[in-house]
Structures are given as structure tokens and as C-alpha cells.
Amino acid sequence: MLGDKQLITQQYDIDMNVIQSLAHSLFSNKQLKEAFSSSIDQTFLYATENIKKYHLDDGLISFFTDALHYIQKEDQSFSKYIMYYLMIKRLQNLNYQAKNDALLQNLLTLDELKSIVKNTSLNNLYFMKAGKI
Amino acid sequence: MDYSNKELTYYLEAVESLRKEKGLSIDDLIEDVTSERSYRRYLNQELPIPLNTLEKLIFKLDVDFPDILIYVLKIKQKPSGIIEFLTNTHYQEYELAKPFYKNLKHYDKDSSNLNTLVFLYVSYYDYLTNLLSLDELRKLFDSSKHFFDDSISNIESLSYFVLYAYIFDNLTYHDIITSSLLEKNFYMSQILLFDIIIDQYLIFLSKKSSYQDDYMKLASFFYQVAHLWHDAYFIYSAHIHQAYQKFLNSDETYLIDLKKHLYYEYMLLSKPSTLYLSIISSMTSISKETIIKNDLLEAIQ
Numbered sequence A: 001m002l003g004d005k006q007l008i009t010q011q012y013d014i015d016m017n018v019i020q021s022l023a024h025s026l027f028s029n030k031q032l033k034e035a036f037s038s039s040i041d042q043t044f045l046y047a048t049e050n051i052k053k054y055h056l057d058d059g060l061i062s063f064f065t066d067a068l069h070y071i072q073k074e075d076q077s078f079s080k081y082i083m084y085y086l087m088i089k090r091l092q093n094l095n096y097q098a099k100n101d102a103l104l105q106n107l108l109t110l111d112e113l114k115s116i117v118k119n120t121s122l123n124n125l126y127f128m129k130a131g132k133i
Numbered sequence B: 001m002d003y004s005n006k007e008l009t010y011y012l013e014a015v016e017s018l019r020k021e022k023g024l025s026i027d028d029l030i031e032d033v034t035s036e037r038s039y040r041r042y043l044n045q046e047l048p049i050p051l052n053t054l055e056k057l058i059f060k061l062d063v064d065f066p067d068i069l070i071y072v073l074k075i076k077q078k079p080s081g082i083i084e085f086l087t088n089t090h091y092q093e094y095e096l097a098k099p100f101y102k103n104l105k106h107y108d109k110d111s112s113n114l115n116t117l118v119f120l121y122v123s124y125y126d127y128l129t130n131l132l133s134l135d136e137l138r139k140l141f142d143s144s145k146h147f148f149d150d151s152i153s154n155i156e157s158l159s160y161f162v163l164y165a166y167i168f169d170n171l172t173y174h175d176i177i178t179s180s181l182l183e184k185n186f187y188m189s190q191i192l193l194f195d196i197i198i199d200q201y202l203i204f205l206s207k208k209s210s211y212q213d214d215y216m217k218l219a220s221f222f223y224q225v226a227h228l229w230h231d232a233y234f235i236y237s238a239h240i241h242q243a244y245q246k247f248l249n250s251d252e253t254y255l256i257d258l259k260k261h262l263y264y265e266y267m268l269l270s271k272p273s274t275l276y277l278s279i280i281s282s283m284t285s286i287s288k289e290t291i292i293k294n295d296l297l298e299a300i301q
Helices: A016-028 A030-035 A037-050 A058-070 A078-092 A102-107 A110-119 B008-021 B026-030 B036-043 B051-061 B065-076 B082-090 B094-104 B112-128 B134-143 B155-168 B174-183 B191-205 B209-229 B232-248 B254-268 B277-283 B288-298
Strands: none
Touching: A058 A078, A058 A102, A078 A102, A078 A110, A078 B254, A078 B288, A110 B288, B008 B026, B008 B036, B008 B051, B008 B065, B026 B036, B026 B051, B082 B094, B082 B112, B082 B191, B094 B112, B112 B134, B112 B155, B134 B155, B155 B174, B155 B191, B174 B191, B174 B209, B191 B209, B191 B232, B209 B232, B232 B254, B232 B277, B254 B277, B254 B288
């Protein structure tokens, strides 16, 4: 899971990889990113609230990697994506250390990261949203 | 293994379909496994395919078990929503179960024992959402008992007796339930239902200290099956039982499985689950949130 093998699912209609690819295309292009900058949060929110279950494959970490690339640090959702990113990284590998992660190093200091983890309530981080699918 | 099941034919159809996709000849596929005559008879459902033969064919195809399951689910899954309803109900996702509940409330499209099982699950949902008392639920279970085979030879009966054990807090059928879970190979023919049933029974058994040996046996089996199929829900459930099994054996690595279970919970569910709270509190007094927060802080040292 979350590694070499794709997870199976009972529901196929919306695929995490499709959402991830869409987000990636949208935000990897500078002009598109600027054009849609006001709706970045909504796009990710929509995507995370509409993902059908069990697609915890590689697309999920790619999705949050993209999110961290394109979301601004000042953005309200930044800490939430950091938390998801860390949780998935840690689930993939319980020896994962943020200090060895080039992406995070470019985004914030370890102290800033520690502050986010300490101050974010995990009760708001349950990924799947009931009633939305 | 002598056991065979007509439903394994679905898996054989997947094997045949993947064989063609891969351009493999029948001769290459069946070499050292079975004869061409038997293979064709299995395909035509003239002969039930033994599980070990099926496993060898899947191995020869060099595909993952999940590939086979995806085929079966896509092609063969009944669109009734029964599995979705049972899964969401089991994992306490009552809002997600609700649309299926409405469709299944007067379900009568299958065999009498499956129809009855669906009716009982709908009633169980009513109980869980406080629309039915435990006494009323027990009465419904008692009056439906004759629909199910107490030798537990099919998955519907297994599901009924596991839920019966839980609702009545009753171990009368423990031995037959355990042997059915371990020996009937429902993990091949009915994996999606099997996952829920074995998890239900393990949660029930985890509270019975004099049945720890059987709990550990079933937990270990479930862990293997879950990893065979690579399904996130199965793995989520299997990790907590693996953790508790290790805890009972004084194996300190139980914490690894517990953390994995909790990370899966955040990724798979819409809200905190109380399903495994009694197991978790048997292992630690630390809250779920603190366990995960501490683990994340460890990653930032």
C-alpha cells in the first residue's frame, strides 16, 4: 500500500490518479496557476472531499506533493496539506524523517514544521468526508 | 485442499481473460498445474476448480491477486449495494451507508438466506443508529435463525452467526465459526464480506480473555489475507489485530502496527472510529491523537 502496489477498491468512479493528474496539469503551468490562483484551495478541497475510498496509492502522495508545490505558505490550507503529506510519508515508511526531505526543506524550517504539527488538531484531518460521495 | 466453490469460477474467468491479454497459450498456463480437459471443464463450470489449482494458475500468470479481484469486482459485483452497505455500516460510516440502506430496506432479489441477512443488517443499522432496541434486534435474530445453516457452510450463515455471537454476547458457535473462518476459503470466494466478518469476530473475541489463542490464530490469518489482497480497509483492520496479537505476546513492535492502523484511520475514515477503542485501550492509555502527534513529532527531530 502506498508503495509499489496499487490498492484495490470497491468503488472506481473517481480515481485519485485522475484528480492528481488534473491538479498537476492545472498547477504545473505558470499561466494556469496564476489564472486559477484564487481557486486553488477550492480545487483541492473539492478533490479531497470527492475522492472515493481506498485509493491510497501513489497518486495520493503525488497529489499532496503538488499541493505543497503550488500552495503558498500563507495560505489557510497550507498546514493541512503539510499534515496530510507528513502522515502519508510516515505511513509509507515509519523511519521517514522530515530533515531528509528536500521538498519540505525548501518550504519551511523544522521549527516551523514542528509548530504546525503541535498546533493542528488531528480531529479535523479525517480525510474522507461522509456524505459527499 | 479439497474445498471448491462455484464462485471461484469468477476468478478463473479473470485468469482466462488475463491469459488472453498476455498472449499466453493455454498449454503454457496449465503446464504442471492441470490438464487441458480439466481446465476447460472448470471454465465451463462442469467441474468446480480446486482452490490450490486456481492459486497455481494465478501464480503462473505472474499477476497480483488484486488484479484478479479488480476484474471480479468490475465484472461480477452485483450492483445491489449490499457490500457497500455492509462495509459502511461495519466501519460506522452511517451517512455513507444511508443511500444503500434505503435501497436495501425491502430487498428480496436473492436467495432466502441472503435476503434475510440483508434484512438483519438493515435492522442492525437501525439498532446502531438508535432506531431499534437491542431486545428488538435480538428477537429479529432469533426468529430468523432457521434461515441459516448452523454447520456454517456458506458465507451468509457465517455472517449471521458472527453477528449473532456479537449481539447475544454468546460463544455457543465459537468452534464452528473459527473453523469456518480458517478453513472454508471464503477469503477467496467472498473476500469483501469475509473481511467484515472476520474483523467483527476478532473485535468480539478480543474481549474474551479465555479465547486468546483463537484470537491470535485468527488475527494472524487475517493479516496474511489482508496483505494478499492489498485493500486499504482490510489492512486497516488487520493492523489493529496484528498489534493486539503482538501485545498479547509481549512483542514491543506492536506499536508499529498500532501506528499504521491509526494512520490508515485518518486516511480512510471521515471521523474518529470507536470500533477498536476497547482493543486500543487494552494496549495503551494514550489517546489516538497523541500517539499520532508524537509519531509525527518524531519525524521532525
